[in-house]
Amino acid sequence: MQHKARLITRSIFVIIFIISIVPSSPTLASSGVFPEDLTLREYIAKPGDTLFSISCATGEKLSMLLWRNGISNPTELRPGQNLHLAPAPVAVDLSNWTVHDVALGEELSSLARRRNITWESLAQANGLLSPRALKVGQTIKLPGEVPSTTYATAGVTPLVSALRHDVPLWEVLRLNPNPVYRGAGVLIPYATESEPSLPYPLKALEISAESVVRGQTLVLGLETGVPAECTVSYLGKTEPCYNEDETHLYVMIGTSPLEAAGEYEMTVHLEYGEGQTDITLPLLLEAGAYGRQWINPPASLSLLLNPDVYFGELNSLDPYRALRTPRRYWSLPLDLPFKIRPSISAGFGDSRSYAGMFETFHSGIDFRAWTGVPIYAPADGIVVMTDTLQVRGNAVILDHGWGLMTGYWHLSKIVVEEGQAVQRGEIIAYAGNTGLSTGAHLHWEMWVNGVSVNGLQWIDEACFGEVVFEPTEEILITAPRSKTVIGLAE
Numbered sequence: 153m154q155h156k157a158r159l160i161t162r163s164i165f166v167i168i169f170i171i172s173i174v175p176s177s178p179t180l181a182s183s184g185v186f187p188e189d190l191t192l193r194e195y196i197a198k199p200g201d202t203l204f205s206i207s208c209a210t211g212e213k214l215s216m217l218l219w220r221n222g223i224s225n226p227t228e229l230r231p232g233q234n235l236h237l238a239p240a241p242v243a244v245d246l247s248n249w250t251v252h253d254v255a256l257g258e259e260l261s262s263l264a265r266r267r268n269i270t271w272e273s274l275a276q277a278n279g280l281l282s283p284r285a286l287k288v289g290q291t292i293k294l295p296g297e298v299p300s301t302t303y304a305t306a307g308v309t310p311l312v313s314a315l316r317h318d319v320p321l322w323e324v325l326r327l328n329p330n331p332v333y334r335g336a337g338v339l340i341p342y343a344t345e346s347e348p349s350l351p352y353p354l355k356a357l358e359i360s361a362e363s364v365v366r367g368q369t370l371v372l373g374l375e376t377g378v379p380a381e382c383t384v385s386y387l388g389k390t391e392p393c394y395n396e397d398e399t400h401l402y403v404m405i406g407t408s409p410l411e412a413a414g415e416y417e418m419t420v421h422l423e424y425g426e427g428q429t430d431i432t433l434p435l436l437l438e439a440g441a442y443g444r445q446w447i448n449p450p451a452s453l454s455l456l457l458n459p460d461v462y463f464g465e466l467n468s469l470d471p472y473r474a475l476r477t478p479r480r481y482w483s484l485p486l487d488l489p490f491k492i493r494p495s496i497s498a499g500f501g502d503s504r505s506y507a508g509m510f511e512t513f514h515s516g517i518d519f520r521a522w523t524g525v526p527i528y529a530p531a532d533g534i535v536v537m538t539d540t541l542q543v544r545g546n547a548v549i550l551d552h553g554w555g556l557m558t559g560y561w562h563l564s565k566i567v568v569e570e571g572q573a574v575q576r577g578e579i580i581a582y583a584g585n586t587g588l589s590t591g592a593h594l595h596w597e598m599w600v601n602g603v604s605v606n607g608l609q610w611i612d613e614a615c616f617g618e619v620v621f622e623p624t625e626e627i628l629i630t631a632p633r634s635k636t637v638i639g640l641a642e
C-alpha cells in the first residue's frame with residue numbers, strides 16, 4: 153500500500169511535470185500530440201555514463217532527471233542504476249473528439265474511464281491543470297464513448313470484476329488505468345447478461361496488490377463455499393497454499409529481485425470434494441529502483457572472497473529454504489528484530505560486487521548495530537538453525553510457518569537452540585561482526601517459500617492491502633531441544 157501510494161505520488165508528479173512543461177496545451181492538442189501513455193520509461197546506467205551524457209542521449213533535461221530520480225548530486229551515478237525518464241509522447245488522433253457540456257456530478261476521472269483514456273490525457277487535451285478543475289456547464293473536448301462496456305458494482309475490485317465477468321484482468325486494468333477509489337464503479341468490457349459470480353467454489357478473493365515490485369511478497373486470500381485445498385504455480389514452480397481453516401486459504405508469493413520485471417501468470421489449483429478448478433491470474437512484477445553495492449573487505453577476510461566458499465555456503469542453506477510449515481505462528485505486522493533506532497547501511501535487493509571478485513545481490517537488509525545489541529524474534533517461530541558459518545558468521549534461522557522464515561547473520565552470540573520455540577520479543581542472539589563482515593551490523597534476511605524477499609514490507613500491515621490475517625494464538629508447543637531439525641531432508 154505504501155508502495156502503491158508512492159507510485160501514485162510519482163505518477164502525479166510526472167503529470168504535473170508534463171502539464172507544467174506544456175503551458176500552451178491548445179497548440180499541442182491541435183497538433184494531435186500529447187502523452188497518451190503515462191508509463192514511465194526506464195534507462196539503466198552503463199559504465200562510463202554520466203547524468204550529463206544520459207541527459208543528452210535521452211533528451212531529458214538534467215534538472216528533471218535529478219528531480220525525477222531523487223538525486224541531489226549530479227555526480228552520483230552507479231553503473232546498473234535504474235533511472236526513470238519522462239513518458240514517451242504518443243500521437244493521438246483528435247479529429248473525432250466532440251464538445252461536451254459538463255453536467256452536475258461529472259468528474260474528469262469518470263468521463264475519462266467511460267472513454268478508455270487516462271484522466272491525465274483528458275486534462276492535458278483540454279488544458280486543465282487539476283483533476284478538480286471541471287465546472288458544471290464548462291465545455292470540454294471528449295473522445296467518443298467506448299462501446300460494449302459497463303460498470304461493475306461499486307466497491308468491487310478490478311480483479312474480482314474480471315473473474316466475475318470472465319474477462320482477462322489485463323482488459324479491465326486497461327480500461328481502469330487509474331486507482332479505483334473505494335465506492336467507485338469499475339469499468340468492464342463486454343457487458344454480460346448472466347448473473348455474475350466467482351468460479352465455483354470460490355466465494356471471495358482478495359489480493360494484496362494488483363502488482364508488486366520484484367522482491368516484494370504478494371498475498372491472495374481465498375474463501376470457498378466448501379472445504380478446499382490448493383496449490384499455486386508461478387515462475388516455473390509450484391507451492392502449497394496455506395489453510396487458515398477448511399474454507400479460508402492463503403497463497404504466499406515471494407518474488408525475487410533476480411526475476412525480470414514483466415507480466416507473468418499464477419495459477420491457483422483448487423481441489424474440493426469430488427471436483428477441482430484452476431484459476432489463472434496475472435502476476436505483474438515491477439522493476440523497482442535497485443542500486444549497486446561495492447564491498448571491499450579487508451585483507452584479513454580475503455580467504456572468504458572465493459566464489460566456491462561463498463556460493464557453497466549459500467547452497468548449503470537450501471534444505472532450510474525448502475521448509476514449508478503448514479501452521480502459521482506469525483501475525484502482522486512483524487516487529488523489527490531490535491529495539492535500537494533502525495538505520496540501514498545496505499538495503500535489500502541491490503546488486504553487489506565483492507571487490508570485483510564475484511557478483512551477487514544483497515538478499516537481506518543490513519541494519520547498523522554494535523556488538524552486543526540484543527536481537528529479538530520479530531514473530532513467534534521455531535529455531536531451525538544455529539550455526540557458525542564462514543560467510544554469515546554466527547547465524548540463526550527462524551521458521552515462522554506458512555513458508556515465512558527469517559535469518560540473522562554476523563551475530564556475536566546466540567542464545568537459542570535448534571528446535572526451540574521462541575515468542576515474539578524474545579532475545580535470540582546479540583549483534584556482532586562475525587563472518588564476511590566489515591563492521592558490526594545485523595544482516596536480516598527474510599524468505600517467503602524459500603525466496604529472499606524484502607522484510608520491511610512485513611513491518612507494516614498496510615503493505616498487505618485488503619488481505620486480512622486473523623491474529624494467531626501464542627505458541628503453546630514446547631518443541632524438544634534437540635540438534636535435529638524437524639522435517640529437514642539431508
Ligand SMILES: [Zn+2]
Pocket residue numbers: 498514516517518595596
Ligand atoms: Zn547484508
